[in-house]
Amino acid sequence: MTNKSVAIGIIGAGIMGERLLGAILQQDRALVHACGIWDPSPEAMRRMEKTFPAVPRLSNAAAVIAASDCVYVASPPASHLGHARAALAAGKGFFGEKPLSVDVADARAFVSEAGNRGAVNFPFASSFAVAALRDWIDKGEIGTPRRIDIEVGFKVWPRPWQADAVAWLDRPQQGGFTREVVSHFLFLARRLVGPLHDLAAEAWFPESGESERRITATLRAGDLPVTLSGAVGGTTKDDHNVWMLEGDRGAVRLCDWSIAERRLPDGTWxxxxxxxxxxxxxxxxxxxxxxxxxxxxxxxxxHLATLAEALDVQEIVEAILAKRST
Structure with a gap:
């Protein structure tokens, strides 16, 4: 491909599809432009027509793929790999939402087939706050890294702004906060420290047919121990999270998605x-x-999250969810 503007087509007009489409329209058209969007929901397509009248609304996923240089897949998780395979078979790029799939074996097969021809939308790969953490770590401000702690919490699940997606987002087959949110912080551990392994976990599903309401886990990122906890109902915030890396001389953390902090010698942040x-x-x-x-x-x-990184995260996420507490 030449350096012409990259045509991005979007499959899925939910929250994430709409968010990325809005971002595309804010960029220099010489870099990227939106060539079309499709969603199987007529209501979603009517919303796109009202919100983004200048963006072509295409008839199906195949039409999006045909019009694109790169296809952004923002449909529910079980459909991700079908669209991804179709895009790659047509010689197009693939950029998708996490998880790659809810079927780990199929995700492994896809990554083996696809190689480096795709990427996954983990925005921490582009976060300025994460860049600040990395800079502090590289400068030796925490000394020798010793451990990672991850905590996530929600007033309710799904979060209020996700109410339109409750039909799948609060179901154990595709949804839940571990896939939707915890995966981002596992990716951060994977990207900054190393591969994820040695998992021990429990997940609680108190309501039949609904997604998890609490998880606890220990694992390792590279050589470092990681502790992880997540729960619905334990905070007054819609969305609260802390990712902390502690060393023998200090610590750094990321709070509520975007606030990078370092611990000073007096213990303050x-x-x-x-x-x-x-x-x-x-x-x-x-x-x-x-x-x-x-x-x-x-x-x-x-610099985007690679398919291999996304698979590493997915394997841990699905293993956590499989550890149902009795």
Whole structure:
């Protein structure tokens, strides 16, 4: 592919499809442009017509793939790999939402088939807050890394802004906060420290037919021990999370998606000078993600989450969910 504008087509007009489409329209058209969107829901397509009238609404997934240089798959998880395989078979790039699949064996087969011809949308790959953590770590401010702690919590699940997706997002087959949220923080451990392994976990599903309401786990990222906890109902916040890396001389952490902090010798936590809430940080990360998508579509090196990284995360996530507490 030449350096012409990369045409991105979107399959799935839910929250994430709409979010990325809005981000594409904010970018320099010489880099990327939206060539079309499709969703099987007529209601979703009517919403796209009202919100993004200039973006073509295409008739099916095949039409999106045909129009695209790179296909962004933002449909529910069980459909991800079908669309991804169709895109790659047509010679197009694939950029998809996590998880790759809810079927680990199928995801392994896909990654083996696809090689480096796709990437997954883990925005921490483009986060300025994560860059601040990495800088502190590289400068030796925490000393020798010793452990990672991850905590996530929600007032309710799904979160209020996800209410339209409750039909799958609160079902154990495809949904739940471990797939939707915890996966991001496992990716962060994988990206900054190393491969994930040696899992021991429990997951609680108190209501029949609904997704998990609590998890606990221990595992390792590279050589470091990781502790993980997540629960619905234990916080007044819609969405609360902390990822912390502790060393023998200090610690750094990421709070509520976008606030990088380091622990000072007196025990207090100091935010990064450019720390900002997620509402302000998200557009900046999405811009960098789309720059990576353009490189992916052109066959160039990129910084996006690789298929191999996404598979590593998915294997841990599905293993956690399989450890149902009795």
């Amino acid at each position: 100091q935010p990064a000078p450019d720390a900002m809430p997620n509402e302000r940080a998200r557009p900046l990360a999405l811009k960098r993600q789309l720059e990576g998508v353009a490189r992916l579509a052109r066959g160039e090196a990129h």
